[in-house]
Amino acid sequence: MSDTTPAKTTQHQTPQAANASTTLRVQGMDCGGCERKVETALKRLSHVEQVSASSVAGSVRLTAPPGKNLPHSDIESTITALGYQVIDESVNTAESKKPSSWWQSSKGRLVIISGVLLALALGLKFVWPTLGSWPFIAATVVGLVPVIQRAWQALKMGNPFTIEMLMSIAALGALAINAAAEAAVVVFLFAVGEMLEGVAAAQARRSISALSKLTPSTARLLEQGETREVAAASLMPGQRVQVRPGDRLPCDGQIIAGHSSIDESPVNGESVPRERGEGETVFAGTVNLDGVLEVEVTRSAENNTIARVIKLVEEAQAAKAPVARFIDRFAFYYMPAVVGVALLVAVIPPLVSTMLWSESIYRALALLLIACPCALVISTPAAIAAGLSVGARNGLLMKGGAVLEQLGKLKRVALDKTGTLTAGKPTVTDVESLEAGSHLDKSRCAEIVRLSAALEQGSSHPLAVAISNYYDQQKGAPVPTVQGARALAGQGVAGRVEGRELMLVSPRYLQSFTQQTGEIETRIAALEAQGKSLAVLLERGIETGIEREDGIESERLLGLIALRDEPREDAREGLQALERLGVQAVMLSGDNARTVAAIAEQLGIEAEGELMPEDKAQRVRDWQAQGLGPVGKVGDGINDAPALAAAEVGIAMGSGTDVALETADAALLKNRVGGIAEMIALSQATMRNVKTNVALALGFKALFLVSTALGITGMWVAVMADTGATVLVTLNALHLLRYRFNNV
Known part of the structure; x- marks a missing residue:
């Protein structure tokens, strides 16, 4: 898979051939129109080859041509000129991370000011009818100034078809045809709509970035037998930390001392705690439930499991699905087309009918307001981002919208x-006695396991570990000591246990030393036909006094153990x-x-x-x-x-391993086969959400384009329809965050 995924391809490039790239956090991008403005402006800069903006993730990813460096100062000044803010992630203060309330944002303040001025204008109109339209003109101008500034900056950077430009033309046109009151209402409703878009987008970002809060900010570092509190971000591989009951693990690491139940649901979504002891791997963000652990750090903070999952989810959000790219292309041609229609609506009716120019211009201005495809453009990335977030929270990691979309197909x-x-590891499936009359005698079978475990103690061979684990699960007496233990190369093990010379060998080895009866041969063949590996326990004749006619020591078959890598x-x-x-x-x-x-x-x-x-x-x-x-x-x-x-889609199994996170298109962090169906079902649910959103956006557009062209609805209704549709599809996408896998 390494030759098909971007993460892999860049690993094999030479430094000279590698493209310089960076991802910036940008505050204020809340819709698809914002994305297009930023992308259009940044693509005009020299040494910027590719730009991908994500309003849901609140980020912009840029790539320079081979051998070139990105012009960071020009990039930041361009983004700032468009009315957005580049966030410095190196500033790690509580204030910088605390989300502002809507009334503290610039859009919120504009809503308050516009609303107060509009209310004041309405009040003055009521008590002083002869005052004229000046209060409404004042309310319009105050609310429109920041909109005109953003429209002008976008125009200078090569993007004339923005919602700000359309709003500016419509509001100024309304003032020109003496519709000042309606212009003031439109400007206020536009400000409210932008504010609601920002609230909805912020909610989506908060739900997605919640993963970053899983890792604690501090850790108890162990040095020379004493503990001191340090920043978790400062931990380096090789250091040791103490994790008390109830604490979240501050790092990926290996347990050096202690035993405890670990709640791993933050990493893999598994609800049942896992028992973890010495030598086992633990992950940052998981919760230590009941025992004190000493953990050796194996990964630095920026490379731990939570950090890598967050990075991959963020990259996935920025990777647009094919349906999202199609919507972007559609919107690119759609807006100029509607502007052309608006011009025709303004010019043709007065020329071919008795319609007044003021009325045709009014309808054209209203059409311009309904033209912006914000709801349509945001409908897809919002749903895709929500689907990716739900998957990540449930141990289903998908690298991008394209993967999420393809899974459902x-x-x-x-x-x-x-x-x-x-x-992936063998387990004991059958234990049988080979002595006459005791085929499934429980006591004989238990003795076979006990003696076999004694011979295998200390061995790291998978079959030996399986037999030892099986005996431990039976909770029998301690394994007896083996004397003179020796390996029979490629054939088994032998040793003296409780004074008896025993061997645990494969059936192939057994054939050269013993005379098997037809019944035993048949039983061995039947077990092997089931795909099982066999270990046969026998006792050497030197202890039993049994001697074959040729003078070679004989063996007595005691029993066999069958093992197989069983299904999950x-x-x-x-x-x-x-x-x-x-x-x-x-x-x-x-x-x-x-x-x-x-x-x-x-x-x-x-x-x-x-x-x-x-x-x-x-x-x-x-x-x-x-x-x-x-x-x-x-x-x-x-x-x-x-x-x-x-x-088309490669899916890796593995509980947060490097292979699972970096080589495939998707990874099952729960390590469950059921996760495959869950991924497919989530993809199908996400694409249903996308189709619903597109239908809502296009339906609103079609309805109000027609009603506005016919003069049934006016400008303020057009603005409500546009911004309302945007908020509606965003909220519908956020509904995906409550998706449950119960019916899969």
Whole structure:
């Protein structure tokens, strides 16, 4: 996947070829029109190759041509001239981070001033009818001055079709045709609409940036046996911190001492706390519930899990979905077209009918007000950003709107077996006695596990760890000591346990030393046919007095233990959820065909085994050529890289690992198969929200364009329709933040 994602591509560029890029925080961008103004102005600067503004994220990302540097001073002055503010993120004060109330913002103050002046003008008109229109003209001019300033700056920077320009022409035109009262109302309603847009956009940004509050600001640093409080941002790898019960972990790290339950829901959305002990990995932002922990820092603050998730979510918000790019292109041609229609409405009727010029101009001015496509342009990015935020909060990380949009279109998903559909490590599935008459005798089986665990103690081999863990789960007596323990290269282990010479070997090794009966051979073959690995416990004849005719020591079969990498607990449920969504799941694995077939039968899934990485990629390409796509690929992000790259969407499993966060298009931080269906369902819900928003925006535009052209509605209604539609679609997008996965 590394050759298809931007994050990967830049890692392999040389410093000379790399493009200089930066992301700026910008305050005041609250709608799609704001985005277009900023992008148009910044693209005119030299050494700026690409610009992407996001009103939802409140950011602007810029890229310079190869070998060039970005003109930072010109960029900041341009943004400031447009009426927006570049935020210095290095200023880390409580005041700079505290959100202002609406009445403290410049837009809020303009609403208050315009409202007071309008109310005063209405009062004077009531008590002094002969005063004329001067109070309304004054109210209009005061409210219109900052609008004209922004329109003029945008015009100088090559963007004449802005809502500020249309508002300025409409208000000044209204004054010219002696509609001062209506002009004052329009200016006030426009200020209210902009203020509401700002409130809605700020709410979206707050809900998305809430992740940044998960990491505590301070940490208890351990030095020479003593603790002192330091800033969490100052922690460096290798340092150690103390985490008390109830504290949030200030860093990614490894537990050096202690044991506790950890609430990991802030990172992966998992509601059930996990037991963590020495040697295990913990993540910043998670909550230590009941034990004191000593944790060694493994990542600096800017690289910990929470920081990386925030960075990826912010980058994802700025990456526009195909539908968003289409809407942007539509708006680019739509506004000039409507301006042209407004000119025709102003000029043609008086020439071909008895309509007065004042009336036709009034209708044209109202059309200009309804022309701005703010609601249409914001309809898509607001919904996409909300969907990405919901996903991140629930352990579903998607890199951009394009990925989120494509997920909902998937028709087939290819899944790896090991570590994806299965847990990635073997577990004990069967324990059987091979002594006559005691096939499933519980006491004999327990003894087999006890002796096998004794032989395997201290070994790091996956099968040995599985047997030891299985015995620990039985909560039996302590494992007996093994003497003379030795490895039988590639075949098993041997040693003396409680005075008995024991061996734990594979069936292949067993064939060369023992005479198996047909019944035992049949049983071993049956277990192996199920894709299970076997360990056979036997006792050497030197202790039993048994000796074969050729004088070689004989062995007595005691029992066997079968192990297999079993499916994840939610694997079948997750596959059923995909089926309900109409998505076909297929297992592609490099494991032997027998094991793959056994797991596939257990899960009820189509499967193919013994595939090389390039074979998996070819299967994906074949499906695409047959029209069975779009195709998603789910794997670990390393050995499945060719198939991940070939698929429309690559999804990595992994609880916040580097591979999961950096190599694929999306990552399942919960490490659950069910997360695939949740991603697809969230994508479909998001795109339904987008379609609803587009329908609302276009519906409002169509209705009021017609009614305004026919003279049914006036300018103030046009302004209410435009700003009201913008606020409505933004609030509808925010509704996605309450999305629940219960019905997946």
